[in-house]
Amino acid sequence: MPPQPASSAIQIVNPGSSTASASTTVRKPSEPSQQRQCRNVLIYGNCKYEGKGCAFYHPPKSPQAESLPDPNNLARIASPVLAQHVNAPEFVPGALTHGPTVSFPEPVSQGPASRAELQDSSAEEFYAKPSGGALYPLDYHLYTKSAVPVPDQSASKGGFFVAEDIRLELQRRMDDIWAPPVSTVALPEVHHYHSLSPLEPVAGDRRKYFGHWNSICYRAISTSNGSVYALRRLENFHLAHESILANAELWKRIIHPNIASFREAFTTRAFNDSSLVLVYDYYPLATTLFDTFLKPRTSAFTNRQLRTDQLDPIPETTLWSFLIQIANAMKAIHDRALAFRVLDATKILLTGKSRLHINCCGLADLVGLDTQDRATQQQEDMIAFGRLMLALCCRNANIGINYAKTLEFISRVYSQELKNAIHFLLQPPPLATHGTPKIIGQVFDFIGGRLLQEMDAMQLRSDSLEAQLACELENGRLVRLLSKFGFINERPEFARDFRWSETGDKYIVKLFRDLVFHAVDEHGRPVVSLSHVLMHLNKLDCGSEEKLMLVSRDEQSCLVVSYKEIKRCVESAFRELVSGVY
Numbered sequence: 086m087p088p089q090p091a092s093s094a095i096q097i098v099n100p101g102s103s104t105a106s107a108s109t110t111v112r113k114p115s116e117p118s119q120q121r122q123c124r125n126v127l128i129y130g131n132c133k134y135e136g137k138g139c140a141f142y143h144p145p146k147s148p149q150a151e152s153l154p155d156p157n158n159l160a161r162i163a164s165p166v167l168a169q170h171v172n173a174p175e176f177v178p179g180a181l182t183h184g185p186t187v188s189f190p191e192p193v194s195q196g197p198a199s200r201a202e203l204q205d206s207s208a209e210e211f212y213a214k215p216s217g218g219a220l221y222p223l224d225y226h227l228y229t230k231s232a233v234p235v236p237d238q239s240a241s242k243g244g245f246f247v248a249e250d251i252r253l254e255l256q257r258r259m260d261d262i263w264a265p266p267v268s269t270v271a272l273p274e275v276h277h278y279h280s281l282s283p284l285e286p287v288a289g290d291r292r293k294y295f296g297h298w299n300s301i302c303y304r305a306i307s308t309s310n311g312s313v314y315a316l317r318r319l320e321n322f323h324l325a326h327e328s329i330l331a332n333a334e335l336w337k338r339i340i341h342p343n344i345a346s347f348r349e350a351f352t353t354r355a356f357n358d359s360s361l362v363l364v365y366d367y368y369p370l371a372t373t374l375f376d377t378f379l380k381p382r383t384s385a386f387t388n389r390q391l392r393t394d395q396l397d398p399i400p401e402t403t404l405w406s407f408l409i410q411i412a413n414a415m416k417a418i419h420d421r422a423l424a425f426r427v428l429d430a431t432k433i434l435l436t437g438k439s440r441l442h443i444n445c446c447g448l449a450d451l452v453g454l455d456t457q458d459r460a461t462q463q464q465e466d467m468i469a470f471g472r473l474m475l476a477l478c479c480r481n482a483n484i485g486i487n488y489a490k491t492l493e494f495i496s497r498v499y500s501q502e503l504k505n506a507i508h509f510l511l512q513p514p515p516l517a518t519h520g521t522p523k524i525i526g527q528v529f530d531f532i533g534g535r536l537l538q539e540m541d542a543m544q545l546r547s548d549s550l551e552a553q554l555a556c557e558l559e560n561g562r563l564v565r566l567l568s569k570f571g572f573i574n575e576r577p578e579f580a581r582d583f584r585w586s587e588t589g590d591k592y593i594v595k596l597f598r599d600l601v602f603h604a605v606d607e608h609g610r611p612v613v614s615l616s617h618v619l620m621h622l623n624k625l626d627c628g629s630e631e632k633l634m635l636v637s638r639d640e641q642s643c644l645v646v647s648y649k650e651i652k653r654c655v656e657s658a659f660r661e662l663v664s665g666v667y
């Protein structure tokens with residue numbers, strides 16, 4: 086074991102030892118509490134409960150008494166004081182709930198210690214302090230807080246944990262990924278995918294792809310890596326020739342933030358037919374643009390007429406965001422000499438508020454429908470894109486072919502810029518580009534300013550997520566520290582070993598653990614305060630030179646020790662465990 090520095094811990098009193106016989110506690114139970122000086126005053130120089138219910142005597146403060154004691158004289162001060170005041174009321178270690186027990190104006194290393202102070206103050210802000218006296222168990226706990234909407238999102242800023250709205254969203258996504266399969270019929274294991282769960286109703290009328298095949302989507306888990314995927318199965322599919330599946334290789338290579346990643350394709354007879362299965366990444370809680378914006382809402386008969394609720398127009402900023410994301414994905418595809426060929430509102434996945442992923446990429450190529458050349462397919466992609474935007478602007482999937490009328494409607498609600506961009510997409514090539522083939526990249530000529538706005542929004546979002554991540558980073562650090570405590574404290578195999586938990590480093594760790602987790606208030610009630618725990622752990626983790634007082638369980642002795650010293654004790658005890666030295 087490396088040589089350890091001599092402990093700087095200062096034992097204030099050990100009443101049991103012969104050398105400290107003067108400090109042996111002898112209680113005088115009969116003395117009325119009002120005449121007995123408060124021990125908090127003796128130990129800390131003041132009592133935070135003075136005037137707030139503390140029953141003991143608090144001497145008037147002199148200017149000198151307000152000043153903090155000289156750290157160098159700590160042992161000299163602490164021990165005699167306790168010895169003189171053996172009849173003082175019982176000292177309650179749990180009263181050391183907030184802030185340093187003994188605070189010294191020592192030079193503190195700037196970096197970590199000041200960070201701990203920062204944490205300390207924000208901890209106090211985060212947890213509302215009870216109006217007076219004791220701390221009671223919190224009436225809520227952050228990890229189990231119910232899904233109540235937070236009216237003011239800014240209120241969650243600066244907290245210790247990820248913001249409530251983000252936490253809920255991520256939690257819901259996790260729940261969605263790991264929810265048990267919904268199918269009442271047992272579905273087979275296909276290829277290396279198991280636990281298939283349908284993502285849409287299996288019964289009823291379904292759209293036929295390219296007029297031929299019914300399709301159904303499943304969520305499934307891969308046995309090869311445990312990840313969750315979306316499987317799209319085309320029923321009763323007969324592969325004309327194996328070479329078609331070679332197209333899969335081209336699509337596999339496309340990694341784009343706005344395209345649902347395609348992983349593999351295979352045929353299977355596991356469903357008692359011959360099915361083609363395409364595997365895509367699974368986006369938890371994804372809905373389609375159709376389901377979110379275009380699906381007709383409630384219909385009702387009024388005055389003998391069927392009326393459908395009018396849908397509110399989609400905000401223009403959202404439409405621009407959609408347009409930019411789809412155009413970006415399309416450019417990536419067309420630049421690789423490929424085409425979507427199935428671009429409609431049911432094939433665009435929406436996650437969160439406005440994140441899009443184009444779905445079903447490669448489907449048309451894999452089923453082997455090569456009816457047109459690639460250039461034509463790309464032109465059709467753009468027209469399909471224009472129609473989609475038109476449908477979103479009108480919130481109507483059946484816009485028909487009267488584009489002129491629909492564009493006129495758009496110009497009444499949205500900007501000329503948006504109308505021009507959509508108009509460009511819808512125009513047949515010779516009209517749009519004076520004879521030369523139209524390319525998707527040209528759409529960016531219309532949207533330069535909007536592109537910058539979208540970039541700003543994305544960067545702001547990324548900054549805010551990074552801040553949230555940093556918050557969780559701190560929590561991860563504390564979890565590692567807590568794990569160390571768990572490893573060190575109360576090890577059953579060392580329970581009878583006095584050297585392990587009743588002496589030296591481990592003893593200090595044990596007393597510190599008591600202070601952090603087993604504190605009680607002045608009424609002897611447990612202090613269940615996360616801010617108390619976080620403050621001490623943060624100071625410990627950064628090795629603050631600030632000192633605090635640890636009290637033995639029998640309250641017969643105290644140790645004054647710095648966080649830095651405790652940190653060294655934790656490290657050395659943990660190292661002993663890991664290296665098996667002990």
Ligand SMILES: Nc1ncnc2c1ncn2[C@@H]1O[C@H](COP(=O)(O)OP(=O)(O)OP(=O)(O)O)[C@@H](O)[C@H]1O
Nearest residue numbers: 284285292302315345365366367368371372373431
């Ligand atoms: N990769 C995926 N990740 C997550 N969910 C998906 C994924 N692919 C599809 N889904 C979900 O599966 C459901 C069915 O998808 P599908 O593409 O069949 O839409 P649809 O509206 O049923 O279209 P169609 O009428 O063409 O069948 C949708 O609700 C969609 O949200």
